[in-house]
Amino acid sequence: MNLKPETLKRIDEVITHYPVKRSATLPLLHLVQEDAGHISDEAVAWIAQKLELEPINVLEVVTFYPMFRRKPIGRRHIKVCRTLSCALVGGYKTCETFEKEFDTHVGINHISPDGEVTVEFVECLASCGTAPVVLIDDTLHQKVDVTKAKALSAQIKAEAAARK
Amino acid sequence: MSAPAQKRIIFQHIDEPGYTDDLACYLKHGGYEVMKRAFARPPQELIDEVKKSGLRGRGGAGFPCGVKWGLVDRKSGKPIYLIVNADESEPGTFKDRYIMYQDPHQLIEGTIISCFANNVKQAYIYIRGEMAEGAIILEKAIAEARAAHFVGPNILGSNYSCEIFVHRGAGAYICGEETGLIESLEGKRANPRIKPPYFPAVLGLYQCPTIVNNVETLCHVKYIVDVGGEAFTKIGTPNNTGTRIFCVSGHVQRPGYYEFPAGTITMGQLLYDVCGGPLPGRIFKAVIPGGSSAKVMRFGERYKGKRKVGADMVDYDWGVEDVPMDFDSLAMVGTMGGSGGVIVMDDTVNMVEALANINAFYSHESCGQCTPCREGSLWMKKISTRMVHGDARPGDAALLKSVADQIPGRTICAFGEACSWPTQSFYLKFKDEFDGYSDAKKTLPADRRVLV
Numbered sequence: 001m002n003l004k005p006e007t008l009k010r011i012d013e014v015i016t017h018y019p020v021k022r023s024a025t026l027p028l029l030h031l032v033q034e035d036a037g038h039i040s041d042e043a044v045a046w047i048a049q050k051l052e053l054e055p056i057n058v059l060e061v062v063t064f065y066p067m068f069r070r071k072p073i074g075r076r077h078i079k080v081c082r083t084l085s086c087a088l089v090g091g092y093k094t095c096e097t098f099e100k101e102f103d104t105h106v107g108i109n110h111i112s113p114d115g116e117v118t119v120e121f122v123e124c125l126a127s128c129g130t131a132p133v134v135l136i137d138d139t140l141h142q143k144v145d146v147t148k149a150k151a152l153s154a155q156i157k158a159e160a161a162a163r164k
Numbered sequence: 165m166s167a168p169a170q171k172r173i174i175f176q177h178i179d180e181p182g183y184t185d186d187l188a189c190y191l192k193h194g195g196y197e198v199m200k201r202a203f204a205r206p207p208q209e210l211i212d213e214v215k216k217s218g219l220r221g222r223g224g225a226g227f228p229c230g231v232k233w234g235l236v237d238r239k240s241g242k243p244i245y246l247i248v249n250a251d252e253s254e255p256g257t258f259k260d261r262y263i264m265y266q267d268p269h270q271l272i273e274g275t276i277i278s279c280f281a282n283n284v285k286q287a288y289i290y291i292r293g294e295m296a297e298g299a300i301i302l303e304k305a306i307a308e309a310r311a312a313h314f315v316g317p318n319i320l321g322s323n324y325s326c327e328i329f330v331h332r333g334a335g336a337y338i339c340g341e342e343t344g345l346i347e348s349l350e351g352k353r354a355n356p357r358i359k360p361p362y363f364p365a366v367l368g369l370y371q372c373p374t375i376v377n378n379v380e381t382l383c384h385v386k387y388i389v390d391v392g393g394e395a396f397t398k399i400g401t402p403n404n405t406g407t408r409i410f411c412v413s414g415h416v417q418r419p420g421y422y423e424f425p426a427g428t429i430t431m432g433q434l435l436y437d438v439c440g441g442p443l444p445g446r447i448f449k450a451v452i453p454g455g456s457s458a459k460v461m462r463f464g465e466r467y468k469g470k471r472k473v474g475a476d477m478v479d480y481d482w483g484v485e486d487v488p489m490d491f492d493s494l495a496m497v498g499t500m501g502g503s504g505g506v507i508v509m510d511d512t513v514n515m516v517e518a519l520a521n522i523n524a525f526y527s528h529e530s531c532g533q534c535t536p537c538r539e540g541s542l543w544m545k546k547i548s549t550r551m552v553h554g555d556a557r558p559g560d561a562a563l564l565k566s567v568a569d570q571i572p573g574r575t576i577c578a579f580g581e582a583c584s585w586p587t588q589s590f591y592l593k594f595k596d597e598f599d600g601y602s603d604a605k606k607t608l609p610a611d612r613r614v615l616v
Contacts, residue, residue, distance in 0.1 A: 017329040020370055025351030026334055030293070051351075064353040064531075065334035067293045079294070083255045084456055084521045084615075085413035085507055092614035123337065123525050124255040124456075125294055128413035128505065129420045138296040 001046040007035040011050070021051045025061050029068055038069045066122070073118035074111040076156055079135040080144075082121040085128035094132045094149050095121050101153035116160050167433035168424060171399065173407050174270070174383045175423045178262045185301055187308040190269035196314050198390040202277045203322050210281035214385055216393030218405040222259075223249055223340070223378030224455060224503040225578075226491040229385070233282060233375060235365035242372040246284040248275055249345060249378050250291040250298075253337040254455035255525060256505025259409040259421055260379035264291065264298045268305035272328065274382035276315060277389050279326045282375060286327050290345050293334040302330045337529035341577050342376040343368075344531065355533045356577035380409060400426030404490035408501070412439050414508035415446065427493070431461075432485025435508060446510040450593070451484065453494055454502025456522050457582035459589035460515075461487075467497040499589070513615070514608060515594040516556075516601045519586060520548035520616035526583035534575040541583045543567050548587075552616050556605055561598035565591045 003011075014027045028047045033039055039062050048055040062068045080086075080095040095106060098119045102112035106121045127133045130142035134152070141152060177183040177193065187195070202210055215230030236244060248271065252260040263271055271289075279287050291299050306328050309315040317325040336354050338344045343357035346369050361367060368374025377385075384406055388396045397405045404426040413419045417440030424434075435441065435448065442448050448463045467482045471493075487493055491501040509518060527545035532538040547564050550556075568587035571580045591598055 017331075020350065022351035023331075023349060026332065026348065030332055030334070057351075060353055061351065065293070065336050066528075067335035082521075083525050084518065085256055087521050087615045088414045088507075088509065088513065088518075088613070090613065122294075122335070123528055124253060126252045126258045126261050126292070128256050128258050128507070129411055131413055131419070135294060140297070 001032070001036075001042060003032065003035050007031050015051070022053060022057070024051055025053070025058060026065070029058070029062065029065075033068060037072050040070070069108055071109065072111075073108065074116055075160070076117045077135075077137055078117050078119045079122045079125070080106075080119065081123070081125040081127075081131070081133050083124035083128075085124075086132040089131045090145060091132040093146055094134065094144050095119065097146050097149035098134075098153060101150060101157075114160065116156060167437035168428050170423055171407050171425050172423050173387050173399075174263065174380055175259075175409060175421060178266050178421070183266070185266055185268055185305065187269060187305070187312060190267075195269055196273055196309075196312075198386055199273050199277050199280075199314065200320065202280060202389050203320065203324065207281045207283060210277065210389055213388055213393040214281070217384075217388045217396035218393075218403065219381065219384050219388060219396065220404070220491060221378055222380035222384070222409075222504070224254060226501060229377065229381055232365065232377070235363070236282060236375060237366045237373040238283070240366075240373060243286065244282055244284050245369045245372055245374040246275065246279050246282065246287040247342075247345065247349065247369065247374060247376045248287065248289040248382060249340065249342065249376050250289050250295075251333050251337075251340040251345060252295075252379070252503075253292055253340045254457065254503045254505055255522075256411060256413055256452065256455050256507040257503040258411045258413075259504060261295065261298065262421065263379055263383060264295070265301055268302050269309065270383050270386065271302075271379055272305055272309050272315065274384075274386035275328060276319070276326055278375070278377065278382055278385050280324055281385075284375070285325060287329075288349060288369075289328060289330045290339065290349060291330060291332055292339070293332050296332070299330050299332050306330065336531075337525075338531045338577075338579060341579065344577065345376060346374065353531070355531050356579070358576050400428065401488075401490060403492055408489065408504055410434060410489065410504050410506055412506045412508065415443055415448070415510040415512075416508050417441055417443060424489075427488050427490030429489050430485060431487045431489060432483075434489060434506070436485070439508075442510050446512065448484075448508060449511045449513060450509045450515065450518075452505075452507040452509075452586075453487075453489070454500045455505040456507065456525065457585050458494075458502045459499040459585050460593055461497070461499060462593040465593065469496065471496060512613065514601075514604075514612070515590055515597045516548065517552050517615040519590045520545070520552050522586045523548045523583075524616055526579075526586075530579060530583065534580065536571045536574040537580045537583060540567050540571040540580075544583070544587050549616055551601055556602035558599070558602060560601070561591055561595070564598070 015024045048058045104112035134141045134144045219229040220226040333339045339354045344354035348354040364374040408426045409423045470477045494501045523545040527541040530541045568584040571584040
């Protein structure tokens with residue numbers, strides 16, 4: 001595993017939070033995924049060894065929790081809330097707008113052709129009073145109607161262009 | 165009758181201009197003073213205050229907090245853990261988010277007071293994975309509190325030590341179920357444990373006695389220790405003490421959070437006076453009063469029976485608008501107050517399509533260990549989605565109901581009930597709409613809002 005020194009430092013620190021090493025499985029998966037982008041077979045084996053577990057103990061956790069992924073995704077991760085309160089005020093339209101803007105399909109297995117985004121339709125993000133809501137990476141965006149979804153898409157595209 | 169005034173206790177500073185999430189701001193507003201006074205009292209006295217207050221858990225079940233604390237095995241010699249359940253995931257609920265993002269020290273103070281009262285040396289805040297920024301805010305707040313000796317070793321020279329760590333979930337709703345949460349905190353799949361024997365109060369985290377309390381509940385504890393259990397019972401109504409935060413979403417003019425003394429406001433006052441009523445030109449059709457698993461209420465239906473008022477039994481005859489928004493009244497009319505998430509639907513909504521949305525949620529979130537729930541939630545989703553996007557058949561409604569009826573009571577945790585109640589109640593209340601859906605579908609506007 002080729003992890004950043006900062007990640008390794010945080011991994012060693014977080015293990016001390018628990019009297020039982022296995023408890024650090026989720027924190028380690030988060031840290032490795034943030035660093036490497038996804039959880040590879042190598043990462044599963046590495047975490048298992050670090051926590052003195054069998055690889056299956058880690059793999060079964062990876063496959064249970066929706067936030068962990070086995071493959072790379074786009075540079076930005078757009079998560080649109082699908083659940084009732086958001087759907088009642090147009091969540092499906094919001095999701096469709098992101099799909100169209102980036103010419104991609106919803107789902108963790110799709111990356112937009114420009115490599116910029118992965119759009120996911122996720123369950124309740126717990127901000128129902130400001131529906132529809134969207135998480136872009138770790139930042140929550142509220143009341144994202146079609147107009148706002150287009151504006152957010154434009155911003156992502158502008159940031160991508162500025163990087164080139 | 166117009167609505168009573170809001171009483172902001174827990175949400176006193178939420179969205180207040182100039183109020184920030186740092187320690188300096190919290191201290192300026194009297195922060196950690198309640199904790200300092202609590203440390204001068206015997207822990208048992210604090211537990212007694214909470215018992216006296218009648219505080220009921222704000223995570224959804226409404227179980228009395230003092231009773232929960234009373235069940236903790238204190239003779240085992242094992243450490244006692246406290247876990248803050250910050251896995252706010254019940255669709256329609258969004259109150260804990262505001263506390264953690266805007267007033268994290270209120271939660272930390274409530275947590276340390278609760279830990280001191282219960283002789284807990286180690287607490288974990290289990291925050292849902294999607295709230296990554298919230299986790300950072302909490303970690304920063306805990307670090308500030310640690311530097312000021314409000315958290316960590318030898319708190320304020322009292323010889324009492326308590327550590328708090330933040331633990332992030334990873335997108336699984338079932339982690340809100342307390343034994344599933346414990347499994348998850350142990351680094352495993354969040355499969356809930358069977359009770360008995362695994363009552364957290366006896367065999368919880370690492371098989372040690374464990375208290376799991378909701379974020380808002382712990383903030384109430386801080387307030388109770390401040391004003392006293394007796395004074396707390398003066399807010400709200402008997403058996404429904406303190407304030408309740410309602411999270412209103414869906415088809416109202418002013419969705420959002422509102423805090424009222426428990427039991428003092430009716431559904432009608434909340435939706436019309438406080439939230440501004442339906443959207444222009446619309447009428448209310450249905451409301452789910454306590455998170456998406458709570459049974460739906462249909463506008464126009466009546467609830468009749470006898471209820472206790474003081475020492476007397478009196479008749480009641482309520483419409484949806486008349487029902488007081490407390491745990492007991494909502495239970496009396498066949499639904500629940502749950503987590504306070506009120507989801508409103510107007511006459512643009514087709515109930516089959518709304519149910520299909522809910523069923524997709526529960527199917528996605530079933531942990532999968534009990535067959536009736538894993539298979540039942542999947543089939544309810546498949547049938548209701550097919551009704552909407554494929555071929556709706558005349559027997560579908562009865563089929564849905566028969567699947568739903570075979571789940572509750574046959575599963576390890578309450579998810580079995582949670583996933584079947586929507587189907588059961590939607591079918592019961594809107595039977596006409598389900599039975600007639602195959603025909604109605606032909607005339608529904610093609611450009612209607614997509615719900616599934």
